[in-house]
Amino acid sequence: MVEGAETVAGARRRGARVSMADVARLAGVSSQTVSRVSNGSTSVVPETRERVLAAMHELGYRPNSAARALKSGEFRTLGVIVFTLSTTGTLRTLEAIAGSAAQEGYAITLIPVAVPTQDGVLGAFTRLGELAVDAVIVIMEVHLMDAADVRLPPGLHVVVADSDADDRYGMVDTDxxxxxxxxxxxxxxxxxxxxxxxxxxxxxxxxxxxxxxxxxxxxxxxxxxxxxxxxxxxxxxxxxxxxxxxxxxxxxxxxxxxxxxxxxxxxxxxxxxxxxxxxxxxxxxxxxxxxxxxxxxxxxxxxxFHEVGRRLVARALRRLRGEADGPGASLVPTELVVRASTAPPPR
Known part of the structure; x- marks a missing residue:
């Protein structure tokens, strides 16, 4: 392992990028094992995983997500379009989306739309296409997705929150x-x-x-x-x-x-x-x-809000994987919380 480390150190001094093979040599494992660790696979025994992670840290190795995407056809990223970050509902839904996506091994790319117009929506989708995402979640509070002249880029998997979008898109909302x-x-x-x-x-x-x-x-x-x-x-x-x-x-x-x-x-x-x-x-x-x-x-x-975010991510991933999702809305139940601000009317 020392010899492998010296070889990699020499490569780094010459400006060469540290490769998966370099990590494999230092950790004493195969490149396939390094790949499984990079992808979060649970099939690697803990001792081996720790050795690979230590080698990655020592060498400063960063997995090449673009190369993985070309190989697998997935970017492991969900795009999220929002029209405001100032409301409690949007912020808490966004937090839930990020947490649920992370549990599924996905990152999120956030695109705020400053002006809620049809051109703004289409521009956001175009930007997400350039940033390479697998599916798109739209947290929509304004009357745009139901407009007849909104045409989204073909082939996108779209799920919408807070909208009355038609059956073209999966929708999740609070009841x-x-x-x-x-x-x-x-x-x-x-x-x-x-x-x-x-x-x-x-x-x-x-x-x-x-x-x-x-x-x-x-x-x-x-x-x-x-x-x-x-x-x-x-x-x-x-x-x-x-x-x-x-x-x-x-x-x-x-x-x-x-x-x-x-x-x-x-x-x-x-x-x-x-x-x-x-x-x-x-x-x-x-x-x-x-x-x-x-x-x-x-x-x-x-x-x-946690359940809304979880369902949005779940519906996006079902559509991405070609699994049955069904049209229409998925409604998340609410609950009355009684405190001290309500009482019978004055007599």
Missing amino acids: QRGGTWTAVSHLLDLGHRTVHHLAGPEESFCAERRARAWREGLGERGCAVPAPVYGDWSAESGYRAGLALAADPECTAVFAANDQMALGLLRALHERGRSVPEDVSVVGFDDIPEAGSFLPPLTTIRQD
Whole structure:
């Protein structure tokens, strides 16, 4: 092994790239064994694996992913297109995608689209094609994937989150309708005559779904449907909209389309002297980590972002491998988390 190490050292001094054969000589194994270790195979005994890894470290060897891709036909990379990195849902879904991809031995390449236009979508797909990815996940909040004149490059395996894309693409989403109905039912079951809605931006798919489900839920119970007020997902927008809701003496219950806007709503109600939940009950959506630390702790609808990310990666890999995946949406269930921000209406 010393002789092999000296040979490799000489090659490195001449500027030559360290090869898999060099690692094999130093570790005293075959090149096939080095390849299996590089690819994460579990068929190599631990002692041999450690010896190969030590040789890689000593020599500064980096596996040639491009060469592996040419041989296997796979780049072991998933492309992810996102339209915003500022919302809790997108960040937590992206985190879950990265973790699930890593468990499957894949990396991710992230492409943010600054301007959500059709040209922006096509440009993102073109960039991913140049960067060599095996499949694409799109975290989509805006009305683009359903546009008739959007034509994606052929041969791409595409899975979409937060969209109403048609059956051309696999889709994974939180059960927006079920979660919203649970929130509305919780407030009505407490005795509130109706539920006001602090909605997300009108161009957002999930905000649109929650607003539609809110209307349907009230209609199913025979309740009046108040005019919604709109925010942009931020706590500041929730505060501004909350000032209008706080001024309405008939408002005793509010369903906010996300927890951040609910936070701003709580501030507005407090400033206008309306106590939560004694005067007004509030339910959010997301169950962000801070929701239990709001004042009062927020009743909310919990989304399972980890499961959304896991299903997105699973569907992308099934399509990549030519396995049966099926059209349509895969809906991830939600859960009502009851805390201190909801109570029966004032008598």
